[in-house]
Amino acid sequence: MRINQFLVGLILSVLMLYSCSVKKYIPEDESLYTGSELEIETEEKIDDLKGIQRELEGLFRPSPNSKFLGMYFGLWAHYKGSKEKPGFINRFLKKRFGEEPVYFSRVNPQTTEELMLNRLENNGFFFAETSSEVKRNGKFTSVSYQATLSEPYxxxxxxxxxxxxxxxxxxxxxxxxxxxxxxxxxxxxxxxxxxxxxxxxxxxxxxxxxxxxxxxxxxxxxxxxxxxxxxxxxxxxxxxxxxIIPYKVQKIKIFPNYSVTEDENKLDTVVVDGKDFIQGNLVFKPNLLEQYILLEKEDRYSPLRSRLTSNRLSSIGTYRFVNLRYEELEDSVTHGNLEANIYLSPLTKRSIRAELQGVSKSNNFAGPALNLVYRNRNLFKGGETLSLTGKFGFETQIAGGDLSGLNSIELGLKADLVYPRVIFFVPIKEKFSYSVPKTKMSLGTEYQSRGGLYRLNTFSANYGYFWNANRFVFHEINPISLNVVNLTRTSPEFEEILDSNPFLRRSFEQQFIAGINYTFNYDKLSGRFRTHGVFIGTTLDFAGNALGLANSIAGWEEGKFLGLNYAQYSRGDVDLRYYFRMNEEHTIATRLFGGVGLPYGNSESLPFVKQFFAGGPNSVRAFRIRSLGPGTYRPENTGIGAFFDQAGDIRFEGNIEYRFPIVSVVKGALFMDAGNVWLMNDNEALPGGKFTSDWWSELAVGAGFGMRIDIEFFVIRFDLATPLRVPYLPENERWGNTFDIRSGDWRRENLIFNFAIGYPF
Structure with a gap:
């Protein structure tokens, strides 16, 4: 600690000397402009006076050189790097941090006074007065402006x-x-x-x-x-x-397979609901395409309906370009007439793509994966998209500590069929939504071998709908979600783990999951110039209720369906994120996450794949993968068994991260995380794991530094963290860290390195 304090003091002293040395670089005939201040006098109370002051201060030109801790570091870097022989370090500092000096010779107070007076007149103060005073202090000069506001009109x-x-x-x-x-x-x-x-x-x-x-x-x-x-x-x-006359749409022409080389007069025309669909070979069925078009003959022109029509046609997923153009026809006496032409250029119908991926999952497994994807974008000539995906993946625990050898091999085959409309037993035709709701049907199977402990064969089927309500809101609901999990070839070591924890055995034995789930996302995070970014996400998952009802009515074997144990639970989570962008490159990102799963009926615990965990690169980064919780539980050893034990039915977590640039595509971050998981019910095998009223005293806290290679479409992340609060220690010893960085044992236990792909939140 003394060494750190000495280094901080030394750095601040050096910077202070550097800032003082700026004066000697200022030319004899120049003075450094240090900024302006504004004083406003009023005869009476003025509404939005602060807003007027901000508007006037926005007229001050130019902006003075920036300061860091009261020092002109950027200006000093410019001067040092502009010397005749600056050296490598000074050249780098100038390129990365240097600022051109802002001299007072560039400032014109009289012009600023005139601009202020004009702006005040634009705000109703027609008899305002402005003045200025130049203040010199050796090589530094500032300006003090005064504005007197009279009674406004x-x-x-x-x-x-x-x-x-x-x-x-x-x-x-x-x-x-x-x-x-x-x-x-x-x-x-x-x-x-x-x-x-x-x-x-x-x-x-x-x-x-x-x-x-x-x-x-x-x-x-x-x-x-x-x-x-x-x-x-x-x-x-x-x-x-x-x-100044209104216009009506008199003709609507749609070209489902538009090409500049085709002659409209040589193509076939099909009329549906007053709209002309013009194409050679049938590419898209006119009666289906018509449902996406909100324009109608004899309707008045509407840019809103035009924009929504373009959005809906683009969201089908079949077209590369959607171009809606209007042409003026001969006007009538009372209104003008328009012809709407919609030109649609399709994407390539069939494609095969091989994807070599770097995968970083929320369960903290990471590794390479190979996907082979076949896609047909217009299967039945109605915009339907069929995707067949074959996958091979190898994943292992990164920074797993004692969890050596915990890896996973996955083989999978999945088919997705997406209809760009609602497929329901009752016909549904929606017109004025932001985009088109889509129906998705999925069938898949997956084989997984995890570290020689067990093998899983999974079969899944889903039927549901997803849509964007607007630019920021996304919905997805799956009224049918089925998963059949067959646990095979368990090793003796894994059997011992299951025997020691009946709850865990039960979570693996629930081989059939049938339910409904819903996801809602409000995403307003993106945008380099958005100062305040917000994300709200929630997922609700219910399983086994319909089967439980059918079980009681039909008198089937309790807890069984087709001879398989089925799970009964309700599960929900909320993910709240807030970004504060100080400028384009500096951001403070925060997240608050809470999740609860409630097993009931014939289930004593959540299925293992539905449980929550804490620790690792996407959670509390100062603790290794699944090394937290539940509650104050601490396993006797940190081997493979602890990996399966340390999960829970409840999770609460908070994160804050300051993100900043370092050089080029390399970004940095300072972060702090807090969180833990708990059990809903008592488990004798996991003492201290149940959620109680003083849960807040069982939170783990950690902090650290991260580096990210951010090339916009791909982010590689490295985080180094250390714990500040350890929940499984005695209550009066949980806070604190010795920070003995010279000790190898301390570094092994307290410096946690995480590797991941993508930002944590």
């Missing part, structure tokens, strides 16, 4: 100039929802926003050629002796006639 009455045309009546109706109410301060930005609102609303009412520039607001400030104004909304004199 407020709206007395809003008048619309005419009401003879249909468009005038539409505008009068739309202005009933306007935020330009009597008493509101004059604000030029709000007037422009109002014109944009009217433009968007009118376009959705059919005004195809309308433009916000056709509208003009005029303010009259001479209506009273008070600081009030009347606002007049009118059309510009040169507004074209075709810009």
């Amino acid at each position: 407020v709206l007395r009455e809003l008048k619309i100039d005419r009401d003879s045309l249909e468009v005038d009546k539409e505008i009068i109706k739309l202005m009933e929802e306007s935020e330009l109410l009597p008493g509101t301060r004059f604000n030029l930005s709000k007037l422009n926003e109002e014109r944009e609102r009217l433009d968007e609303s009118l376009k959705n009412k059919g005004y195809y050629n309308f433009n916000p520039n056709y509208l003009i607001f005029e303010a009259d400030t001479n209506v009273t002796d008070k600081r009030e104004f009347d606002l007049f909304l009118r059309f510009r004199k040169n507004a074209p006639e075709n810009g």
Whole structure:
């Protein structure tokens, strides 16, 4: 600890010396600009004064050089790297951290005063005053600005100039929802926003050629002796006639197999519900394709319906390009006419792809996998996608400690058939959704051999639906979810593990899982320029209820279906994530996860594949894989048996991570994790594992540093962590860490290295 304090002190001292040495690099005829401040004086209380101040401060140009801990490190790096012979280190520092100096000669206070005055007038302060004072301190100069705000002008009455045309009546109706109410301060930005609102609303009412520039607001400030104004909304004199009449769609043409080389007149045309489907050979059945098109003849033009139509056609998964174009036809007396042409360019129908993957699973197995995928994107000429996937994978525990030899070989074959519509026993035709709900049917089988302990043969069948409600919301529901698991060839070592823990044996014996599951995701994390990113995910999983009911009605053997034990449980989890992006490259990412599984009926525990665990690269990274919990339980040894024992019915976890760039594609992270798992019921084989009211005192806490190679579509992650709180120690000894990094034993037990693919959350 003393060595660390000495190093921190030394680094800060060196940086302080560097920052002080910036002065000697400033040229004789220049002065370093250190920034500006603003003081606002008002005669009375002003609404949104802080917003006005931010707006004015945004006019300060240029921005001064940045500081780190009060020091001009970036500026110092620039000066040092600009010397005649800077050396390798100084060149690197300049390239990575250097900032061009911002001298006061680039600052023009008078121009800034004029901009501030103009911005205040745009906010209704027509008699405001601005001034500035330059403050010099040797080689450093700053500017102090002052703004005096008079009483602002407020709206007395809003008048619309005419009401003879249909468009005038539409505008009068739309202005009933306007935020330009009597008493509101004059604000030029709000007037422009109002014109944009009217433009968007009118376009959705059919005004195809309308433009916000056709509208003009005029303010009259001479209506009273008070600081009030009347606002007049009118059309510009040169507004074209075709810009202020509504348009209707008179023709709709769809080209399901569009090619620029084909002649429309030589192709076959099929008319469905007033829409012309034009194609040579049949590529997509017109009666099915028509369901995705929201445009109708004689309907008014609507950019919203046009956009939704393009989204729906794109979401089918059959087309590479979707292009919707409108052409103007001869106008009638009262409205214009449009022809809608939808050009669809298909993807290659059949494809075979080989994928060599690096797999990092949530159960902390990682390794290579080879997938062979055959895909037919338009199987029955209705946009159906058939995927056949064959898989071979070898996985092993990374950073498994004493769990040596715990690996897995997997062989699998799976068939997925996706219909881009709802397949139900009652016909369902939906029209105005964001995208098309899809029906998915899956059949699969998998063989798994894990570390010589046991072999599993799994057969699965699923039937369900998934869809995007909008850009951010995703739903998936599987009303039929079947899994048959056949445990074969258990080794004597594994039998001993099962014998010592009846709950674990029971979880493996429940070979039949039949139920329903639902997933909801609200994902607003992506976007480099999004300051606040949010993700909300939840999964609900219910199994065995229908079989339990049928069992009681039919009088079958209790807990059996077709001679197999079936599981009964309810399981749910919630995943909350929040990203705070300080700028494009610096992010604070947080996650809060909670999950509960409740076994009931003939089940004393959750099936093993449905249980929760903690520890490892995607969990509490300061603890090895499955080395946490349940509760305060600590196994006598940390061998293979502990891997199966340390799981639970309840999981709670929280994570925080600061992500920052290092160089090029190499990123860094500082993180802290906390969490644990618990049992719902007592288990004599796992003392201390049951969830109790003081669960918070049994949380494990760890912290560490990570490096990531992030090439946008692929992330390789390395995390090094150490525990800060160990829940299985005596209660008064759980907090603390000796941090004896010179000790080999300490490093072995307390420095946990994790390798993974992708970010942890």
